[in-house]
Amino acid sequence: MRAAPVQHVLVVGAGLGGLRTVEALRANGYDGRISLVGDEPHLPYDRPPLSKQLLAGSWEPDRVRLRAEDTYDDLGVRTYLGTRAVDWRPGQVVLDDGATMYADAIVVATGLSARRLPGQPDSVFTLRTLDDSLALRAALDKASSLAIVGAGFVGAEVASTARDRGIEVTVLEALSVPFARALGEELGGLCARLLTESGATLRTGVGIDGFDGDTLLLADGDRVDADVTLVGIGGVPRLEWLSDSGIDVTGGLVCDAAGRVEGAEALWAVGDVAAWHDDVAGRPVRREHWTNTVEQAAAVGAAIAGGEAPPPAVPYFWSDQFGMKVQLFGRPTEATRRIPLHGDGLDGGPVKGTVVGLLRDDTLVAVAGFGAARRVARYRALVAAGVGLAEVEELARTLA
Ligand SMILES: Cc1cc2nc3c(=O)[nH]c(=O)nc-3n(C[C@H](O)[C@H](O)[C@H](O)COP(=O)(O)OP(=O)(O)OC[C@H]3O[C@@H](n4cnc5c(N)ncnc54)[C@H](O)[C@@H]3O)c2cc1C
Structure with missing residues (x-):
């Protein structure tokens, strides 16, 4: 029927x-x-x-x-x-x-x-809607300091925007590095460096116990007080x-x-x-x-x-922060190891220009890049095909 x-x-x-x-x-x-x-x-x-x-x-x-x-x-x-x-x-x-x-x-x-912290007062900002953004912008117009709970992409982008405006920024992150679970310690470490190299203060492994007014009460007993506080925890x-x-x-x-x-x-x-x-x-x-x-x-x-289904695509995410595009193709949570493809970021060199391959055993499952849009794009088809290490290294040599 x-x-x-x-x-x-x-x-x-x-x-x-x-x-x-x-x-x-x-x-x-x-x-x-x-x-x-x-x-x-x-x-x-x-x-x-x-x-x-x-x-x-x-x-x-x-x-x-x-x-x-x-x-x-x-x-x-x-x-x-x-x-x-x-x-x-x-x-x-x-x-x-x-x-x-x-x-x-x-x-x-x-x-x-936007997820909120327990007991979060209304005067502490979150960012999901147009109205949230306009309210935060108006508050930043008068602020010289900003505290951000969460070093995820939204937290990092707001930190970047605020640093460009000369605002002193403190970012509080529960994990050991940003995105430790999704990207692993090394790539998360590059995201952390983007924050700290901009002059923001990053405090990791920090829990939030509650608020005293807008002041953040940290689990280690410390308090963080800023003109504006943003909770960016997903x-x-x-x-x-x-x-x-x-x-x-x-x-x-x-x-x-x-x-x-x-x-x-x-x-x-x-x-x-x-x-x-x-x-x-x-x-x-x-x-x-x-x-x-x-x-x-x-x-x-x-x-x-009743039309034709589009072909399945490789998952893709980008973020603009600290003057560069951070990009990710593929499924990073499937990765068991990471190898540098371009740039020296993983060895402590500049983050900009770093491209990292994420592999599950010997199969490419994702590629992450920092300020390297053209190169990252070249790996997209390889991620889609799930090629082996040899083919990834071959392309890296060609693009070197
Ligand atoms: C600040 C910010 C920056 C971002 N930057 C990036 C980026 O750089 N790169 C990237 O890849 N992604 C980014 N994203 C994520 C991207 O914007 C989202 O993936 C995308 O908007 C999701 O679209 P959506 O339609 O699922 O949800 P939305 O765009 O959130 O739309 C959902 C709409 O449904 C409405 N709604 C909810 N409940 C109901 C209801 N019961 N009845 C009627 N309406 C309802 C909501 O109010 C909302 O208007 C960003 C997101 C934010 C918040």
């Missing part, structure tokens, strides 16, 4: 993944009804500039908007902004105004909320509205390799909330990256519209 044609697609979450899903539906010839529900008052905007150009003051908010207002009419999508989804049942979503929307396919693209998938749905939302929405939520009818998920089955890793993996979101949205839009 053929499935009934899809007549209404409801996309929950009007961010990058939501918008790109809508565009992919149309690009694949779907001409039915589309609704896009988002709880922020803004049309979809881009988040990477929130810790970079927008925070630095070199861009204004209209520049982070992903599409002009009339694009939504052109796409034939009805937007419901300032509207939160509060519940789901098969084929239905309940909104915070009490209305129920019915759809043949529902796509979840609700992203993350995000929590925004799936609270699915808590009564019977779907397991621990650790994200578990999906098959095409984005269908497991155990739910006609429900799909893309972006930061979605843990798609990764054939290479052999398990569901949730990635909180821009490119991953765009690729998943393209695949889900095509699948719902």
Whole structure:
């Protein structure tokens, strides 16, 4: 029996993944009804500039908007902004105004909320939204010191932006080096050097016990007081509205390799909330990256519209900090060892220009680069093919 044609697609979450899903539906010839529900008052905007150009003051908010207002009419999508989804049942979503929307396919693209520390006062900043970025920017305009909890990418980018503005920065990190778990000690050590070489103070292995006003109380008894304090300790998938749905939302929405939520009818998920089955890793993996979101949205839009699935891509992440692009292709958590390919960063030389291969035994699983965009790009196909050490070294010699 053929499935009934899809007549209404409801996309929950009007961010990058939501918008790109809508565009992919149309690009694949779907001409039915589309609704896009988002709880922020803004049309979809881009988040990477929130810790970079927008925070630095070199861009204004209209520049982070992903599409002009009339694009939504052109796409034939009805937007419901300032509207939160509060519940789901098969084929239905309940909104915070009490209305129920019915759809043949529902796509979840609700992203993350910034994780907070227990007892965190409202005057201590987090950074996830446009409004967060503008509030932090206004506070930094008057600040001469900034304390950041968490040396992840958002923490490092804010530190970089603040150092460029001459602000004294202290970064507090729980692990021995930033990204110790995801990237290992050596690569994490390079990220640490970017911070310290900018003049920021980095304190690692530090726990936070609580707050006294805005002052951070450290587990070792110390106190850190700054004009502005930011907590940048990652995000929590925004799936609270699915808590009564019977779907397991621990650790994200578990999906098959095409984005269908497991155990739910006609429900799909893309972006930061979605843990798609990764054939290479052999398990569901949730990635909180821009490119991953765009690729998943393209695949889900095509699948719902009956179009052709795009080929699987190599995971990719970039970060702009301290005057360079930090990039990563592949699956670093699968690596068992790391080898230098270009530059001397791992031997204490300049971080800029360093490219590192991450291998699982003798198979290339990822490549990381610091201010070496052109070279890093050349390894992408090798990561995709999962080539052996000899081929990696051959390319390194060619590019030397
Ligand atoms: C400061 C910052 C810098 C970043 N920099 C980089 C970078 O340099 N490189 C990189 O690869 N990635 C970066 N990222 C990550 C990238 O922006 C995300 O991967 C991407 O935005 C994820 O898209 P999404 O659609 O899943 O979620 P979002 O873009 O977060 O969109 C989700 C939307 O859904 C809304 N929503 C949530 N719950 C509901 C509900 N119940 N009902 C209705 N609407 C709801 C949210 O308010 C939000 O508007 C950065 C992220 C941040 C925050």
